[in-house]
Amino acid sequence: ICEKICKQKKPLRNQEGGNFFFTALYLHLSGPQQAFGTVLILCKRPQKPANMTRKFFVCGNWKMNGSKKSIGELIQLLNQAKLDPSVEVVCAAPTIYLDMTRSKLDPKFGMAAQNCYIFPSGGFTGEISPAMIKDCDINWVILGHSTRRHIFGESNELIGKKIAHAQENSLGVIVCIGETLDEKERGITDEVIFAQTKAIADNVKDWSKVVIAYEAGWAIGTGKSATPQHVQNIHEKVREWLKTNVSEPVANSVRIIYGGSVRGDSCRELATQKDIDGFIVGKGSLKPEFVDIVNARA
Ligand SMILES: O=C(CO)COP(=O)(O)O
Numbered sequence: 118i119c120e121k122i123c124k125q126k127k128p129l130r131n132q133e134g135g136n137f138f139f140t141a142l143y144l145h146l147s148g149p150q151q152a153f154g155t156v157l158i159l160c161k162r163p164q165k166p167a168n169m170t171r172k173f174f175v176c177g178n179w180k181m182n183g184s185k186k187s188i189g190e191l192i193q194l195l196n197q198a199k200l201d202p203s204v205e206v207v208c209a210a211p212t213i214y215l216d217m218t219r220s221k222l223d224p225k226f227g228m229a230a231q232n233c234y235i236f237p238s239g240g241f242t243g244e245i246s247p248a249m250i251k252d253c254d255i256n257w258v259i260l261g262h263s264t265r266r267h268i269f270g271e272s273n274e275l276i277g278k279k280i281a282h283a284q285e286n287s288l289g290v291i292v293c294i295g296e297t298l299d300e301k302e303r304g305i306t307d308e309v310i311f312a313q314t315k316a317i318a319d320n321v322k323d324w325s326k327v328v329i330a331y332e333a334g335w336a337i338g339t340g341k342s343a344t345p346q347h348v349q350n351i352h353e354k355v356r357e358w359l360k361t362n363v364s365e366p367v368a369n370s371v372r373i374i375y376g377g378s379v380r381g382d383s384c385r386e387l388a389t390q391k392d393i394d395g396f397i398v399g400k401g402s403l404k405p406e407f408v409d410i411v412n413a414r415a
Pocket residue numbers: 178262332336337338339340376377378379397398399400401
């Protein structure tokens with residue numbers, strides 16, 4: 118009826134907040150008996166699916182790669198790239214280049230260190246502390262990467278301590294979990310990732326500053342990503358674990374990203390899975406295809 122009788126109709130006011138909102142229509146009835154009026158309409162706010170409320174997160178993990186020259190070129194490429202503005206992009210440079218990268222990279226990019234230790238300072242040759250990372254205006258740290266677990270022998274316990282100390286210093290943590298090929302073949306993937314997730318949960322104080330990165334250890338650096346179905350299945354299990362053992366709001370809001378040979382051509386299908394909230398990218402983050410990976414959902 119409104120459609121028929123409104124000569125002029127425009128929303129006057131939207132009352133924001135909650136699951137409902139009011140909108141008002143100003144009516145002007147034409148004809149011999151002219152009339153004006155306002156109709157208030159109660160509307161249900163459309164709810165976004167949970168995965169749409171989690172900001173897509175892409176971390177470029179440069180690992181132990183690059184030189185002043187090549188990193189300078191990569192920074193130039195990133196600063197000039199057309200990137201989906203709704204994506205949070207974080208670059209993890211090697212420690213020695215963190216400060217230089219931070220000073221040249223556009224501030225719209227976040228940055229991460231690739232590791233840190235469990236004390237603010239002291240006689241720990243070769244280590245860096247969260248306080249030092251913050252001092253260089255860097256707000257994230259990657260912890261528990263499969264390299265750290267399997268080459269440098271870091272345990273769930275040590276990674277838990279690192280998470281706790283990083284959080285005491287208000288650093289955001291990108292914490293990696295994932296099974297090796299051997300663990301996959303022994304059929305213990307779930308057991309491994311749940312134990313790793315428990316070590317994270319036992320040490321996190323602020324879940325808003327946590328991103329969980331599932332890395333299929335057997336896909337890292339191989340050029341062959343895990344299938345979208347495999348990754349979705351694992352991410353769903355981790356989210357379910359969080360729901361049971363932490364809380365439903367945390368399970369719904371924490372971002373779970375995938376790593377393991379993510380490439381420009383494999384990222385789109387992965388990005389459509391409902392529990393894949395972004396990527397952690399090794400080799401692909403050093404090349405122009407990183408731009409395609411950031412824009413996977415665009
Ligand atoms: O380990 C990774 C990211 O942290 C993945 O590395 P690749 O993308 O090179 O497989």
